[in-house]
Amino acid sequence: MSRQIGMWLYGNGGGDKIQQKIVKKLKERDIETVTDINLRHAVAKNGHILHDKLRVDELDLFFSYNAGEQTQYQTFLYQALNRVMPMINSYEAFALTEDKFQTSFMLRQHGVATPSFKLCHRDDTHHLKTIMQKWSKMVYKPTDGWGGVGLTKIENQATLDMLLPFLNQMDIRFFYVEKFVKYDNTDFRVDIVDGKFVACYGRKASGTDWRTNITSGGSVFLREPDDEVIAIAKKAAKVCGTDIAGVDIIYDMEKEEYVVLEVNGIPAFATPEQEETGLDFNKKKIDLIVDMIDRKTKK
Numbered sequence: 001m002s003r004q005i006g007m008w009l010y011g012n013g014g015g016d017k018i019q020q021k022i023v024k025k026l027k028e029r030d031i032e033t034v035t036d037i038n039l040r041h042a043v044a045k046n047g048h049i050l051h052d053k054l055r056v057d058e059l060d061l062f063f064s065y066n067a068g069e070q071t072q073y074q075t076f077l078y079q080a081l082n083r084v085m086p087m088i089n090s091y092e093a094f095a096l097t098e099d100k101f102q103t104s105f106m107l108r109q110h111g112v113a114t115p116s117f118k119l120c121h122r123d124d125t126h127h128l129k130t131i132m133q134k135w136s137k138m139v140y141k142p143t144d145g146w147g148g149v150g151l152t153k154i155e156n157q158a159t160l161d162m163l164l165p166f167l168n169q170m171d172i173r174f175f176y177v178e179k180f181v182k183y184d185n186t187d188f189r190v191d192i193v194d195g196k197f198v199a200c201y202g203r204k205a206s207g208t209d210w211r212t213n214i215t216s217g218g219s220v221f222l223r224e225p226d227d228e229v230i231a232i233a234k235k236a237a238k239v240c241g242t243d244i245a246g247v248d249i250i251y252d253m254e255k256e257e258y259v260v261l262e263v264n265g266i267p268a269f270a271t272p273e274q275e276e277t278g279l280d281f282n283k284k285k286i287d288l289i290v291d292m293i294d295r296k297t298k299k
């Protein structure tokens, strides 16, 4: 019997074209693709997960690549499917990389440098005051955020004192904070697929923001990585168990070392506009993904 996989890939920013190319290349290898399987519209019924009339659980693999937060319902089904079939990324890797604390913890456990961080219970804010004295500046991060949203730079003790009552009012259980790293306001985004280096580009923060995210006004530029940056990204992707990863790295000017900020489990392909500026890694990335799907579905 021929192979059949399911896919859910974002359609904006050129994603629709990427999808067509992946489907075509898989077809050349005798692999059929059912696209647009959004688990939001699936139902679990006894031992099966149904999307329209399709039994998603009977596919040979599921490729989930749609940016943006998923609802608890979607992740429930993601987790269930992951128990019975190969998924890219695996549910474990997806869940890990969705959480900045869990990711940093794993990275540090495995000797990958990150900014110093601390997680404390919301009732233990005295820890934050002590740590503030040591770090002098810190960043408060929602552990499940993206696009720089919700990140708050805390510059001094007074700001911390002012902020704490607000944070306490929000329904949060814990504080995740990082030492504010002195860096040159540029980062490296390194894409890794199947353990192999795909591409690197940089992002530069706008003059008015300390974050490099595009949504915070940052801009993308071509950037040649050195071997060390590539090695760190490969290791971070491996530690997180991600088949596909976009690793965010900055250079800590005080410690004089690269630190990993986060691992992205659904790193965007280059948009058509970015491709025009010379960011030409999409073909390589597609080929590596197709190779990997082929290998993981070999019968």
Ligand SMILES: Nc1ncnc2c1ncn2[C@@H]1O[C@H](COP(=O)(O)OP(=O)(O)O)[C@@H](O)[C@H]1O
Binding pocket: 115, 139, 145, 146, 147, 148, 149, 151, 178, 179, 180, 181, 182, 187, 205, 210, 211, 212, 213, 248, 261, 262
């Ligand atoms: N500890 C830190 N020190 C200095 N800048 C940071 C730190 N953490 C994050 N940033 C800046 O904020 C941006 C967003 O942080 P990141 O952890 O990647 O979260 P997000 O998921 O929102 O992109 C980074 O690209 C970087 O420019």
Ligand SMILES: [Mg+2]
Binding pocket: 147, 148, 248, 261, 262
């Ligand atoms: Mg980021």
